[in-house]
Amino acid sequence: MNRPVVVGVDGSPPSLVAAEQAAQAATLRSRPLHLVHGYLHPLGYGVPVNPYDLGVPAPSEDGRKMLDRTADELRDRWPGLVVEARQVAGGPGATLVEESHRAELVVVGSRGLGGFTGLLLGSVSAQVAGHAHCPVLVVRPGEPTARTGPVLVGVDGSESAELAVEHAADEAVRRGSPLVLAHVWSASGNRPAAEEFVEAEAAFRVAAVRLLAEAAQAVRARHPGLTVEERAVRAVEPAEALVAASAEASLVVVGSRGRGGFVGLLLGSVSQALAQHARCPVLVARPHAHTG
Incomplete structure:
Protein backbone atom coordinates (compact mmCIF):
# COMPACT_ATOMS: atom_id res chain seq x y z
CA MET A 1 0.00 0.00 0.00
CA ASN A 2 1.56 3.28 -1.15
CA ARG A 3 0.51 5.44 1.79
CA PRO A 4 0.85 9.16 1.05
CA VAL A 5 2.33 11.93 3.14
CA VAL A 6 -0.62 14.14 4.11
CA VAL A 7 -0.40 17.79 5.07
CA GLY A 8 -3.10 20.20 6.16
CA VAL A 9 -3.08 23.48 4.23
CA ASP A 10 -5.24 26.51 5.08
CA GLY A 11 -3.31 29.25 3.28
CA SER A 12 -1.63 30.56 6.45
CA PRO A 13 2.17 30.97 6.46
CA PRO A 14 2.69 28.15 9.02
CA SER A 15 0.67 25.73 6.89
CA LEU A 16 2.65 26.64 3.77
CA VAL A 17 5.89 25.98 5.66
CA ALA A 18 4.40 22.62 6.68
CA ALA A 19 3.57 21.88 3.04
CA GLU A 20 7.20 22.49 2.07
CA GLN A 21 8.42 20.17 4.85
CA ALA A 22 5.82 17.59 3.78
CA ALA A 23 7.14 17.73 0.21
CA GLN A 24 10.63 17.00 1.49
CA ALA A 25 9.33 14.12 3.64
CA ALA A 26 7.40 12.64 0.71
CA THR A 27 10.45 12.90 -1.54
CA LEU A 28 12.70 11.20 1.03
CA ARG A 29 10.14 8.39 1.37
CA SER A 30 9.31 8.13 -2.37
CA ARG A 31 5.65 8.68 -1.51
CA PRO A 32 2.94 10.87 -3.06
CA LEU A 33 1.97 14.07 -1.30
CA HIS A 34 -1.65 14.88 -0.50
CA LEU A 35 -2.63 18.47 0.32
CA VAL A 36 -5.85 18.55 2.33
CA HIS A 37 -7.95 21.57 3.26
CA GLY A 38 -10.66 20.93 5.85
CA TYR A 39 -12.92 23.84 5.08
CA LEU A 40 -15.33 23.79 8.03
CA HIS A 41 -14.51 25.58 11.27
CA PRO A 42 -13.32 23.14 14.00
CA LEU A 43 -16.46 23.94 16.02
CA GLY A 44 -18.74 23.30 13.07
CA TYR A 45 -19.29 26.82 11.74
CA GLY A 46 -20.34 26.59 8.13
CA VAL A 47 -22.69 23.66 8.72
CA PRO A 48 -26.31 24.58 7.87
CA VAL A 49 -28.28 25.76 10.89
CA ASN A 50 -31.56 24.28 9.61
CA PRO A 51 -31.66 20.68 10.94
CA TYR A 52 -33.80 19.65 7.95
CA ASP A 53 -31.12 20.77 5.54
CA LEU A 54 -28.78 17.79 5.50
CA GLY A 55 -26.34 19.26 3.03
CA VAL A 56 -22.99 20.87 3.83
CA PRO A 57 -21.45 23.91 2.15
CA ALA A 58 -19.76 23.30 -1.18
CA PRO A 59 -15.97 23.66 -1.41
CA SER A 60 -15.02 27.28 -1.90
CA GLU A 61 -13.45 28.66 -5.06
CA ASP A 62 -10.85 30.51 -2.98
CA GLY A 63 -9.90 27.25 -1.25
CA ARG A 64 -9.54 25.45 -4.57
CA LYS A 65 -7.34 28.21 -5.99
CA MET A 66 -5.16 28.21 -2.86
CA LEU A 67 -4.66 24.44 -3.05
CA ASP A 68 -3.97 24.45 -6.80
CA ARG A 69 -1.44 27.27 -6.43
CA THR A 70 0.32 25.49 -3.56
CA ALA A 71 0.40 22.18 -5.45
CA ASP A 72 1.85 23.82 -8.58
CA GLU A 73 4.56 25.57 -6.58
CA LEU A 74 5.56 22.34 -4.83
CA ARG A 75 5.73 20.41 -8.11
CA ASP A 76 8.06 23.09 -9.49
CA ARG A 77 10.36 22.96 -6.46
CA TRP A 78 10.31 19.16 -6.09
CA PRO A 79 10.52 17.67 -9.60
CA GLY A 80 9.02 14.20 -9.86
CA LEU A 81 6.87 14.60 -6.75
CA VAL A 82 3.29 13.44 -7.23
CA VAL A 83 0.98 15.99 -5.61
CA GLU A 84 -2.78 15.72 -5.14
CA ALA A 85 -4.96 18.40 -3.57
CA ARG A 86 -8.54 18.37 -2.36
CA GLN A 87 -10.98 20.07 -0.03
CA VAL A 88 -12.82 18.06 2.61
CA ALA A 89 -16.00 19.11 4.41
CA GLY A 90 -14.78 18.89 7.98
CA GLY A 91 -12.85 20.66 10.69
CA PRO A 92 -9.10 20.64 9.99
CA GLY A 93 -8.13 18.54 13.02
CA ALA A 94 -10.82 15.90 12.55
CA THR A 95 -10.12 15.79 8.81
CA LEU A 96 -6.40 15.09 9.31
CA VAL A 97 -7.07 12.46 11.98
CA GLU A 98 -9.38 10.68 9.54
CA GLU A 99 -6.81 10.99 6.74
CA SER A 100 -4.16 9.50 9.03
CA HIS A 101 -5.83 6.07 8.81
CA ARG A 102 -4.41 5.77 5.29
CA ALA A 103 -1.29 7.95 5.58
CA GLU A 104 2.40 7.22 5.92
CA LEU A 105 2.90 10.53 7.74
CA VAL A 106 0.78 13.56 8.61
CA VAL A 107 2.45 16.97 8.67
CA VAL A 108 0.97 19.98 10.46
CA GLY A 109 2.10 23.55 10.96
CA SER A 110 2.65 24.48 14.57
CA ARG A 111 0.05 27.25 14.34
CA GLY A 112 -2.54 27.88 11.66
CA LEU A 113 -4.91 30.78 11.39
CA GLY A 114 -5.56 32.29 14.81
CA GLY A 115 -2.58 30.73 16.57
CA PHE A 116 -0.78 32.29 19.54
CA THR A 117 2.87 33.29 19.58
CA GLY A 118 5.01 31.28 21.99
CA LEU A 119 3.26 27.93 21.68
CA LEU A 120 4.46 25.31 19.24
CA LEU A 121 1.25 23.26 19.31
CA GLY A 122 -1.94 25.01 18.34
CA SER A 123 -5.34 23.38 18.82
CA VAL A 124 -5.33 21.60 15.45
CA SER A 125 -1.77 20.30 15.67
CA ALA A 126 -2.35 19.15 19.26
CA GLN A 127 -5.48 17.27 18.20
CA VAL A 128 -3.66 15.56 15.35
CA ALA A 129 -0.53 14.76 17.39
CA GLY A 130 -2.65 13.23 20.12
CA HIS A 131 -5.11 11.21 18.03
CA ALA A 132 -3.56 10.39 14.63
CA HIS A 133 -3.22 6.81 13.46
CA CYS A 134 0.28 7.30 12.01
CA PRO A 135 3.38 9.37 12.83
CA VAL A 136 2.90 13.15 12.94
CA LEU A 137 5.49 15.80 12.02
CA VAL A 138 4.95 19.19 13.69
CA VAL A 139 6.75 22.03 11.95
CA ARG A 140 7.65 25.40 13.44
CA PRO A 141 6.96 28.64 11.51
CA GLY A 142 9.82 29.67 9.25
CA GLU A 143 11.59 26.30 9.61
CA PRO A 144 13.98 25.70 6.67
CA THR A 145 13.86 22.31 4.95
CA ALA A 146 17.68 22.30 4.73
CA ARG A 147 18.21 22.47 8.51
CA THR A 148 21.40 20.68 9.56
CA GLY A 149 22.19 18.73 12.71
CA PRO A 150 21.58 15.28 14.12
Missing part, protein backbone atom coordinates in the same frame (compact mmCIF):
# COMPACT_ATOMS: atom_id res chain seq x y z
CA VAL A 151 18.28 13.55 14.77
CA LEU A 152 17.65 13.58 18.54
CA VAL A 153 15.55 11.08 20.48
CA GLY A 154 15.06 10.49 24.19
CA VAL A 155 15.54 7.01 25.62
CA ASP A 156 13.83 5.92 28.85
CA GLY A 157 13.24 2.18 28.41
CA SER A 158 9.51 2.52 27.75
CA GLU A 159 7.72 0.86 24.85
CA SER A 160 6.78 4.28 23.49
CA ALA A 161 10.44 5.38 23.54
CA GLU A 162 11.48 2.20 21.73
CA LEU A 163 9.12 3.08 18.89
CA ALA A 164 10.49 6.63 18.89
CA VAL A 165 14.05 5.30 18.58
CA GLU A 166 13.04 3.14 15.60
CA HIS A 167 11.48 6.13 13.84
CA ALA A 168 14.43 8.36 14.73
CA ALA A 169 16.92 5.88 13.28
CA ASP A 170 14.92 5.60 10.06
CA GLU A 171 14.78 9.40 9.78
CA ALA A 172 18.52 9.74 10.38
CA VAL A 173 19.23 7.25 7.59
CA ARG A 174 16.90 9.08 5.18
CA ARG A 175 18.49 12.43 5.96
CA GLY A 176 22.08 11.20 6.04
CA SER A 177 22.38 12.60 9.57
CA PRO A 178 23.86 11.14 12.76
CA LEU A 179 21.54 9.91 15.48
CA VAL A 180 21.79 11.11 19.09
CA LEU A 181 20.29 8.87 21.78
CA ALA A 182 19.80 10.92 24.94
CA HIS A 183 18.85 9.78 28.42
CA VAL A 184 18.35 12.35 31.17
CA TRP A 185 19.03 11.12 34.69
CA SER A 186 19.08 12.65 38.15
CA ALA A 187 19.65 11.37 41.66
CA SER A 188 17.97 14.37 43.24
CA GLY A 189 15.51 13.84 46.07
CA ASN A 190 15.88 12.95 49.74
CA ARG A 191 19.55 12.66 50.58
CA PRO A 192 19.94 11.52 54.18
CA ALA A 193 23.71 11.17 53.90
CA ALA A 194 26.41 12.34 51.54
CA GLU A 195 27.70 8.78 51.11
CA GLU A 196 24.28 7.52 50.07
CA PHE A 197 23.91 10.37 47.61
CA VAL A 198 27.23 9.54 45.98
CA GLU A 199 26.19 5.89 45.70
CA ALA A 200 22.85 6.87 44.18
CA GLU A 201 24.57 9.16 41.67
CA ALA A 202 26.87 6.33 40.59
CA ALA A 203 23.97 3.88 40.29
CA PHE A 204 21.90 6.26 38.16
CA ARG A 205 24.87 6.95 35.89
CA VAL A 206 25.57 3.24 35.41
CA ALA A 207 21.89 2.58 34.65
CA ALA A 208 21.85 5.43 32.12
CA VAL A 209 24.94 4.15 30.34
CA ARG A 210 23.54 0.62 30.22
CA LEU A 211 20.17 1.79 28.89
CA LEU A 212 21.82 3.84 26.15
CA ALA A 213 24.21 1.02 25.21
CA GLU A 214 21.32 -1.41 24.77
CA ALA A 215 19.38 1.05 22.62
CA ALA A 216 22.45 1.86 20.51
CA GLN A 217 23.22 -1.83 20.00
CA ALA A 218 19.71 -2.43 18.66
CA VAL A 219 19.97 0.56 16.30
CA ARG A 220 23.39 -0.45 14.96
CA ALA A 221 22.14 -3.97 14.30
CA ARG A 222 19.39 -2.54 12.04
CA HIS A 223 21.51 0.25 10.51
CA PRO A 224 25.19 -0.78 10.52
CA GLY A 225 26.38 2.35 8.70
CA LEU A 226 24.56 4.86 10.89
CA THR A 227 26.58 7.11 13.20
CA VAL A 228 25.07 6.79 16.69
CA GLU A 229 26.00 8.95 19.67
CA GLU A 230 25.02 7.95 23.22
CA ARG A 231 24.48 10.94 25.47
CA ALA A 232 23.77 10.60 29.21
CA VAL A 233 22.64 13.96 30.56
CA ARG A 234 22.45 14.79 34.26
CA ALA A 235 19.62 17.25 34.86
CA VAL A 236 16.77 17.81 37.28
CA GLU A 237 14.14 18.26 34.57
CA PRO A 238 14.35 15.86 31.57
CA ALA A 239 12.04 18.03 29.45
CA GLU A 240 14.14 21.16 29.89
CA ALA A 241 17.36 19.30 29.08
CA LEU A 242 15.92 17.80 25.89
CA VAL A 243 14.39 21.10 24.77
CA ALA A 244 17.83 22.73 25.16
CA ALA A 245 19.46 19.89 23.19
CA SER A 246 16.91 20.30 20.38
CA ALA A 247 18.46 23.66 19.47
CA GLU A 248 21.33 21.79 17.77
CA ALA A 249 19.17 19.11 16.13
CA SER A 250 17.52 18.94 12.71
CA LEU A 251 14.67 16.88 14.17
CA VAL A 252 13.58 15.63 17.58
CA VAL A 253 11.52 12.44 17.82
CA VAL A 254 9.20 11.82 20.76
CA GLY A 255 7.01 8.93 21.83
CA SER A 256 3.30 9.36 22.39
CA ARG A 257 3.74 8.33 26.03
CA GLY A 258 6.80 7.86 28.19
CA ARG A 259 7.43 5.68 31.22
CA GLY A 260 4.50 5.88 33.60
CA GLY A 261 2.07 7.18 30.97
CA PHE A 262 -1.61 6.31 30.99
CA VAL A 263 -3.66 5.03 28.09
CA GLY A 264 -5.89 7.84 26.85
CA LEU A 265 -3.44 10.67 27.47
CA LEU A 266 -2.50 12.54 24.31
CA LEU A 267 1.23 12.81 25.05
CA GLY A 268 3.42 12.06 28.05
CA SER A 269 4.72 15.05 30.00
CA VAL A 270 8.19 15.08 28.42
CA SER A 271 6.81 14.53 24.92
CA GLN A 272 4.25 17.27 25.49
CA ALA A 273 6.95 19.72 26.60
CA LEU A 274 9.09 18.91 23.56
CA ALA A 275 6.14 19.17 21.19
CA GLN A 276 5.34 22.58 22.68
CA HIS A 277 8.81 24.07 23.03
CA ALA A 278 11.38 22.22 20.87
CA ARG A 279 13.54 24.44 18.69
CA CYS A 280 13.33 22.21 15.64
CA PRO A 281 10.62 20.11 13.95
CA VAL A 282 9.09 17.40 16.15
CA LEU A 283 8.14 13.92 14.98
CA VAL A 284 5.57 12.23 17.21
CA ALA A 285 6.15 8.49 16.74
CA ARG A 286 2.77 6.82 16.55
CA PRO A 287 2.13 3.34 15.12
CA HIS A 288 0.43 3.05 11.73
CA ALA A 289 -3.20 2.02 11.65
CA HIS A 290 -3.90 -1.44 10.27
CA THR A 291 -5.98 -1.08 7.13
CA GLY A 292 -7.56 -3.90 5.25
